[in-house]
Amino acid sequence: MKLVLLPAIAGIVLACPALAQERSASPLKTVRSATRSATVEPVALGFIAGAQVYPFSEGTIFAGYAAPGLVTDIILQPGENLVAVASGDTARWVIGDTTSGSGDGKQTHVLVKPFSAGLLTNLVITTDRRAYHVRLVSTSATALSSMRWTYPQDELLAVQRKAEAAQVAAPVAAGVAIDQLHFHYAVSGDRPAWRPLRAFDDGAKTYIEFPTSLGVGEAPPLFVLGADGKAELVNYRQRDRFYVVDRIFDAAELRLGLKKSQVVRIDRVSRPTKRRGA
Numbered sequence: 001m002k003l004v005l006l007p008a009i010a011g012i013v014l015a016c017p018a019l020a021q022e023r024s025a026s027p028l029k030t031v032r033s034a035t036r037s038a039t040v041e042p043v044a045l046g047f048i049a050g051a052q053v054y055p056f057s058e059g060t061i062f063a064g065y066a067a068p069g070l071v072t073d074i075i076l077q078p079g080e081n082l083v084a085v086a087s088g089d090t091a092r093w094v095i096g097d098t099t100s101g102s103g104d105g106k107q108t109h110v111l112v113k114p115f116s117a118g119l120l121t122n123l124v125i126t127t128d129r130r131a132y133h134v135r136l137v138s139t140s141a142t143a144l145s146s147m148r149w150t151y152p153q154d155e156l157l158a159v160q161r162k163a164e165a166a167q168v169a170a171p172v173a174a175g176v177a178i179d180q181l182h183f184h185y186a187v188s189g190d191r192p193a194w195r196p197l198r199a200f201d202d203g204a205k206t207y208i209e210f211p212t213s214l215g216v217g218e219a220p221p222l223f224v225l226g227a228d229g230k231a232e233l234v235n236y237r238q239r240d241r242f243y244v245v246d247r248i249f250d251a252a253e254l255r256l257g258l259k260k261s262q263v264v265r266i267d268r269v270s271r272p273t274k275r276r277g278a
Helices: 017-038 152-169
Strands: 051-055 061-066 072-075 082-087 093-100 107-114 120-127 131-138 146-150 185-189 198-201 206-209 222-225 231-233 236-239 242-245 251-256 262-268
Touching (some): 061 146, 198 262, 222 242
Parallel strands (some): 072 146
Antiparallel strands (some): 072 107, 222 231
């Protein structure tokens, strides 16, 4: 192929008509391709009790089919409040909304009906939770009686919250006899907001209890002090506002900060001996 360079006149490059046509068509082709890729169609496995059920995903376009003389019901999530409905063609489509149920089970229904077959338009439904994009096509006699969604992200969040609530409600230590607990620990040093309230052990593990503000800022790392006074890291984990240390220690320090460190020391004190006759 022979390359022909077009001369520039007054700083303007003369464009080749074929190249200009290709460039102008390219964005349209891109839009059509992207729209097709983003559109999900009804599938047989998606029908539940006569309704096409789509898994909701942000940015997805959901296909809906309607027919003259039939109403297609677009059902929103229970408790979801409608803000607005916008349609590309309000002259040849009847679009309205209603509600069913009450309280937390109240649902919004967007009702659509075309005047004739062979029509194409779109709906943008905005609510207090999300925005739905629906591509509506009218046929001569085939229509979806209703379409609705499942919400995988909401379900995942509910599972996570349930797991977090169970973790919070779970005891820090189970199967520990109260009379085996050793509460004789001395807390000294600086007084930051995260300074521990107390420490105790069950003979195998040590528990350090912090104020509820521990979760607000950065948690201080724990160092166990050896017989030579040198600090070493120790295995421990955070459970809510407790540190659970996998051993008993005689002395430990919580340190936070680089230039001006805040240091809180925890010392294990021997159990007081019982006096005779007491």
